[in-house]
Amino acid sequence: MIIVERKEDWSDYLPSESIVTAQEYLEDRRLTAGGGRIQVLNLCRNYRYLGHGYYCSLLAEARGHRVIPSVRTLSELNRKALYGLLLEDLDALVDQALAEHPLGATEGFTLNLYFGRTEFAPLQALARQLFDAFPCPILQVELRHSRHWHIAGIKSGALHRLQDAQQYAFADALDAFNRRIWRQPASRRQARYDLAILHDPEESLPPSNAAALAGFVAAGRDLGVAVELIERKDYGRLAEYDALFIRATTRVDDHTYRFARKAESEGLVVLDDPASILRCTNKVFLSDLLAQHGLGMPRTEILYRERPQDLEEVGRRLGYPLVLKIPDGCFSRGVLKVADAAELSQAAAELFERSVLLLAQEYLYTEFDWRIGVLAGEPLYACRYFMSAGHWQIYNHKAESGSTGGRCEAVAIAAVPPAVVELAVQAAALIGDGLYGVDLKQDRDRLVVIEVNDNPNLDAGIEDGLLGEGLYRRVLEDFVRRLEQRRQGW
Numbered sequence: 338m339i340i341v342e343r344k345e346d347w348s349d350y351l352p353s354e355s356i357v358t359a360q361e362y363l364e365d366r367r368l369t370a371g372g373g374r375i376q377v378l379n380l381c382r383n384y385r386y387l388g389h390g391y392y393c394s395l396l397a398e399a400r401g402h403r404v405i406p407s408v409r410t411l412s413e414l415n416r417k418a419l420y421g422l423l424l425e426d427l428d429a430l431v432d433q434a435l436a437e438h439p440l441g442a443t444e445g446f447t448l449n450l451y452f453g454r455t456e457f458a459p460l461q462a463l464a465r466q467l468f469d470a471f472p473c474p475i476l477q478v479e480l481r482h483s484r485h486w487h488i489a490g491i492k493s494g495a496l497h498r499l500q501d502a503q504q505y506a507f508a509d510a511l512d513a514f515n516r517r518i519w520r521q522p523a524s525r526r527q528a529r530y531d532l533a534i535l536h537d538p539e540e541s542l543p544p545s546n547a548a549a550l551a552g553f554v555a556a557g558r559d560l561g562v563a564v565e566l567i568e569r570k571d572y573g574r575l576a577e578y579d580a581l582f583i584r585a586t587t588r589v590d591d592h593t594y595r596f597a598r599k600a601e602s603e604g605l606v607v608l609d610d611p612a613s614i615l616r617c618t619n620k621v622f623l624s625d626l627l628a629q630h631g632l633g634m635p636r637t638e639i640l641y642r643e644r645p646q647d648l649e650e651v652g653r654r655l656g657y658p659l660v661l662k663i664p665d666g667c668f669s670r671g672v673l674k675v676a677d678a679a680e681l682s683q684a685a686a687e688l689f690e691r692s693v694l695l696l697a698q699e700y701l702y703t704e705f706d707w708r709i710g711v712l713a714g715e716p717l718y719a720c721r722y723f724m725s726a727g728h729w730q731i732y733n734h735k736a737e738s739g740s741t742g743g744r745c746e747a748v749a750i751a752a753v754p755p756a757v758v759e760l761a762v763q764a765a766a767l768i769g770d771g772l773y774g775v776d777l778k779q780d781r782d783r784l785v786v787i788e789v790n791d792n793p794n795l796d797a798g799i800e801d802g803l804l805g806e807g808l809y810r811r812v813l814e815d816f817v818r819r820l821e822q823r824r825q826g827w
Contacts, residue, residue, distance in 0.1 A: 338362070338375055338402075340393050342382045346497045349504055359389040363396060376576065377404040380474055380496045384411045403576035406473040406493065409602060414471055414493055427463060432486040434459040445481035449494060449503060451510035453573060467491065469572030470595070475499075475507070528563035530820050532813070533578040535567055535596055537585040545584040548797030549809070553582070556809040560817060575599050580606040580816050587614045587792045588665065606819045609791040613769045617791035619664045620696050626767050633760060633785040635660075635778075640685060640695040648685055652678050655699045662696040663688050674700060701785065705746075707753070707777040709761035710793055710800065713770050713815055716758050718800050718808060719748045722776075747802025756784055764789050772812065 339355050340362050341347050347356050357365075359381050377397045381390030384406065394411060397404035406414075448460060453468025455461055467476060475494030481487055499507055534553060537543060545553075550566060557564035567574065569592045575581065581600040587593040587609055594614050600607040609617075616622055627634045638651050640661075652659065661684050663671035671688065675681045681697075688695050704724065710717035723744040750758060761775035764786045774793025778785050794800055801808040 339378045339380060341380050341496065342389055343497075346380070346382070350508060359393050362393055363389075375400075375402040377402045378474060379404055379406060382495050382497055384414075384493055386415070403603070405573075405576070406471070407602075410471050410473055411493075414473065414491065427466060428485070428487040430463055430466075431460070431480060431488060434463065435480075435482075435486045445479065445489070448478040448480055449506075450476040450478060451507045452514040454506075454510040454513070456506055465570055469570075469592075472573045472576075474511075528557075529561040530579040530817065531563045531565070531577060532557060532580045532582060532816060533565055533567045533571070533575065534582045534584050535569075535571075535593065537568065540585060542586070543584065544586060544792050544794050544796075546796045546798075549795050549801070550584065552797060552801070552806060552809040553813065556806060556813045559810065560813050562813055562817065564813075572596060572599065575605065576603055578605060579820055581608075582812075582816070583607070583609050583792060584795075585792075587618060589615060589618055604823075606816055606823065608771045608816075610769065610771055613771050613773070613791040616768050617773070617789050620662055620788060621664045621694055623788060624696060627764065627786055630763075630767060632764055632767075633783070635701055635785050635787070636699040638697045640697055642689045642693045642695075645682075645685070648681055649678060651697050652681050655697055657681075658700045660698045660700050661685060661688060662698065663692045664694060664696065665692070701778050701780060703778045703780055706787060707757050707761075707775075707779060708793070709753070709758055709775045709777070710795075711762055711765035711773045711775060712812065713772075713818075714762065714766060716750050716762060717772075717811060718804060719750050719753045719758070720800055720802075721746045721748060745799045745802075747800065747804075749803055754779070760784055760786060772815075 338357060339347075339353070340357055340359055342359050344356075344358060347353075362377075377393075379390060379393045379397070381388075381393055384390035384394070391408070391411060394404050394406060394408050398408060448455060448457060448464075450464045450467060452474060453465045455464040463478075467478065471491065473493050475496065476491060477494045478491050479489040481489040496507070534550060536545070536550060554564045554566075556562075565578075572592070572595070575596070578600075581596065583593055583597060585593050587597075593609075594611060597607055597609060597611040597614055601611055616626070621639060624634065624637045624639075628637075636655055638655065640647060640651060657678075658674050658676045659681070661673045661675055661681070665671070671691070673684045673688070675684050685695060705721040708720045708722055710719070723746070757777055757779060761777060764775050765773040768789055768791070771791070772793065774790040776787040776790065778787055795808065795812070804811070
């Protein structure tokens with residue numbers, strides 16, 4: 338459904354039964370919540386607070402329709418304080434794209450974007466990222482040049498103000514967007530639910546390999562769930578789906594967290610949820626959380642960049658060797674073992690370049706780490722992750738042949754020491770009710786939690802070693818359970 342403020346705003350385009358005026362949309366009481374799966378494009382002349390455009394997006398959300406732009410997008414575009422930090426991050430992209438371009442001699446210009454597309458090829462990557470962040474049909478981006486190129490501001494544009502050439506560009510972009518949103522294959526239309534799996538084909542150590550992703554797609558077919566693999570560029574399509582499953586390595590400062598937040602705000606069931614990402618990706622938080630609840634963990638101390646004099650005391654208290662970690666490392670990256678005070682000082686100086694806080698932990702060597710997968714508070718799978726050959730960690734990123742991992746072995750839950758499973762479930766419960774991988778070490782009678790992962794590996798040939806296709810089915814069954822509960826208003 339396409340909303341325009343006046344019928345004449347659409348007069349230069351082909352007639353369509355999808356076109357309604359803002360007044361018609363606002364007054365049509367048949368369009369109530371539960372009225373079906375409706376995607377709304379709001380092309381009103383402006384979106385000022387309490388105007389026609391604003392109310393159309395507001396009521397669309399109240400009616401359960403998927404609307405672009407959302408009220409949240411409108412609010413963010415109206416306050417530079419909300420979007421300024423993102424624009425600062427993109428300034429380097431603009432400056433790099435325009436450095437060798439003749440436009441470098443000008444003071445600035447306005448870039449028009451239509452559904453994340455621009456005819457100015459050097460800035461297409463910028464256009465895509467801005468639409469991902471602010472899904473709005475027409476965006477006007479003010480670019481200015483002093484010593485460097487930067488984004489001076491961004492605002493929504495208006496359909497009725499487009500010139501002839503711009504109308505053609507808008508029509509082409511709308512047609513591409515329309516095919517992507519509405520012209521779904523029959524299999525998608527017949528499914529009970531639509532699930533998007535976010536993955537990164539270029540990732541060197543993804544949380545699910547290609548065979549595992551295929552396993553989720555196959556399990557979806559059996560359960561009546563249409564599973565589609567999406568990538569970073571598909572941010573603007575999230576409103577198409579009922580649920581999002583993140584199978585790319587999560588970080589708070591990249592697109593995975595933005596996807597989780599966007600999905601949650603759109604009412605999708607999402608794993609990993611934003612709160613779990615925040616809690617799990619920072620080891621300082623996890624350390625404090627485990628300590629507060631008295632769960633077993635290695636002896637741990639926090640180091641502060643402003644207090645280098647503490648290094649010597651920490652070394653004495655924990656003993657050598659000890660392990661030094663940056664708070665948001667993953668896959669054994671940002672984790673160093675130091676043998677003495679000199680190595681501690683050198684390693685701390687290196688890691689303090691990346692974080693103002695570090696964790697120092699006692700070194701506990703075991704032949705393998707336990708990994709217990711926990712889903713919705715119940716154990717899902719168990720694995721032994723053995724140390725990489727000749728190395729003290731599971732992953733050896735400095736191996737001559739590139740990053741190498743140790744041997745992995747799936748174990749039946751019933752064959753795992755009950756104390757290991759119990760501690761894993763307790764640790765996961767502190768984070769939430771999603772999907773987690775709890776890493777533990779067991780040395781004689783001592784059992785400790787190393788970390789809780791919000792984005793645990795689910796790889797074909799490893800974690801599914803005993804469950805086979807049942808692993809993928811159980812994960813998707815949990816999505817269905819959550820979706821059914823949401824549909825019933827639980």
